[in-house]
Amino acid sequence: xxxxxTEDAGDLLAELLxxxxxxxxAAFRSLYDLQSAxxxxxxxxxxxxxxxxxxxxHDALLQVWQRSSQxxxxxxxxxxxxxxxxxxxxIDLLRRRGREEYGLEPAEEADRDPDPLDRLAASExxxxxxxxxxxxxxxxxxxxxxxxxxxxxxxxxxxSLKSPLGTxxxxxxxALIGxxxxxxx
Amino acid sequence: xxxxxxxxxxxxxLLAAEYVLGTxxxxxxxxxxxxxxxDPVLRxxxxxxxxxxxxxxxxxxxxxxxxxxxxxxxxxxxxTVAPPVTLFTSEADAPRQVLSFWRSTTAVGFALAAMxxxxxxxxxxxxxxxxxxxxxxxxxxxxxxxxxxxxGDDGSLSVRPLTSVSVAPDRDLELWLLKDGEKAPTPLGxxxxxxxxxxxxxLSGHGPGKILVSLEPRGGSKTGLPTGPVLYGGGI
Numbered sequence: 001x002x003x004x005x006t007e008d009a010g011d012l013l014a015e016l017l018x019x020x021x022x023x024x025x026a027a028f029r030s031l032y033d034l035q036s037a038x039x040x041x042x043x044x045x046x047x048x049x050x051x052x053x054x055x056x057x058h059d060a061l062l063q064v065w066q067r068s069s070q071x072x073x074x075x076x077x078x079x080x081x082x083x084x085x086x087x088x089x090x091i092d093l094l095r096r097r098g099r100e101e102y103g104l105e106p107a108e109e110a111d112r113d114p115d116p117l118d119r120l121a122a123s124e125x126x127x128x129x130x131x132x133x134x135x136x137x138x139x140x141x142x143x144x145x146x147x148x149x150x151x152x153x154x155x156x157x158x159x160s161l162k163s164p165l166g167t168x169x170x171x172x173x174x175a176l177i178g179x180x181x182x183x184x185x
Numbered sequence: 186x187x188x189x190x191x192x193x194x195x196x197x198x199l200l201a202a203e204y205v206l207g208t209x210x211x212x213x214x215x216x217x218x219x220x221x222x223x224d225p226v227l228r229x230x231x232x233x234x235x236x237x238x239x240x241x242x243x244x245x246x247x248x249x250x251x252x253x254x255x256x257x258x259x260x261x262x263x264x265t266v267a268p269p270v271t272l273f274t275s276e277a278d279a280p281r282q283v284l285s286f287w288r289s290t291t292a293v294g295f296a297l298a299a300m301x302x303x304x305x306x307x308x309x310x311x312x313x314x315x316x317x318x319x320x321x322x323x324x325x326x327x328x329x330x331x332x333x334x335x336x337g338d339d340g341s342l343s344v345r346p347l348t349s350v351s352v353a354p355d356r357d358l359e360l361w362l363l364k365d366g367e368k369a370p371t372p373l374g375x376x377x378x379x380x381x382x383x384x385x386x387x388l389s390g391h392g393p394g395k396i397l398v399s400l401e402p403r404g405g406s407k408t409g410l411p412t413g414p415v416l417y418g419g420g421i
Contacts, residue, residue, distance in 0.1 A: 037250060045245045076239075084235050125240050144241075145244070149244055153210055
């Protein structure tokens with residue numbers, strides 16, 4: 001079952017992070033081998049700029065090496081912790097340096113699956129999120145995915161969806177309120 | 186759910202959600218991060234949203250990272266482009282392997298080059314000026330100093346943090362002096378996160394060298410040489 005595999009991967013990553021905290025460079029290399037393609041993929045999708053994506057992965061993994069002792073396995077999955085560090089770094093770099101050629105519209109790109117939610121892993125968390133996203137209306141679901149996956153800010157969402165900023169902000173808030181109510185249930 | 190604008194708790198929770206989602210601009214992100222440091226409720230909300238939205242990261246296909254990226258990360262993490270050095274595989278092996286690490290001129294050379302590059306902005310003109318008596322201890326390949334070390338006329342050394350430093354409960358930071366031309370550093374004692382003041386005469390007649398800070402098991406290195414990564418360094 002996929003869920004068990006994810007758990008095992010999480011255990012291995014947690015163990016590698018513990019060894020990184022003890023200064024084990026070989027463990028850091030293993031962590032890089034296991035996670036760099038996943039993290040780079042996320043960063044590339046967020047930034048759409050290979051150089052910026054590489055900077056984000058570099059900075060995030062450096063943070064991982066320096067702060068691996070701060071990872072607490074009881075508070076979450078190691079993969080989520082790593083992706084979180086990476087996403088925040090990528091978004092900060094993106095907001096600071098700007099998009100190189102913003103104006104492209106990720107929402108209409110060919111690589112977008114008709115139903116990308118099918119790609120969510122089969123974990124309990126992912127199942128709950130998929131079910132709750134499907135309860136949202138189309139605008140709301142779209143802004144959540146464009147923001148989280150493609151890194152669009154409020155104003156970029158407005159440009160990309162050709163809608164007023166206020167409308168977009170309201171879609172985001174209603175989506176979040178709906179998700180929270182559904183995920184808390 | 187109505188009246189969200191009027192309810193500060195609701196507003197804070199949605200702001201946390203927008204922070205995690207990534208829609209905020211740079212200034213708004215910085216505000217949320219600053220407030221989260223002071224506010225455990227906001228912090229908990231961010232953690233809650235991180236855990237709930239995390240599965241969305243799986244929607245993105247993996248892409249092989251550029252081949253040069255590992256070397257770059259390695260150079261930043263421990264200042265060398267040499268293959269990874271395992272500092273110790275077991276307690277018994279520790280002293281010999283660590284010593285061989287410090288004797289490895291390539292590794293030390295790169296590490297020091299990286300450190301000197303990192304602190305170049307804090308140094309006066311190298312040819313005429315005497316060695317500075319104040320130096321910033323910076324992470325390898327970075328420019329933001331973490332500690333400031335100052336050497337008194339009496340040879341005392343004080344090290345104070347310039348930012349908040351946290352060390353895991355089972356670890357300690359340890360200070361080292363690496364004199365120019367020497368291959369192994371001399372231990373100067375533990376460095377609490379709050380800083381340290383070392384006795385008069387500690388650095389008397391030291392000549393030029395580097396102050397290094399390594400991450401060690403609690404109580405410090407038992408071998409007389411760094412056993413963990415060198416986190417910060419600066420020239421004196």
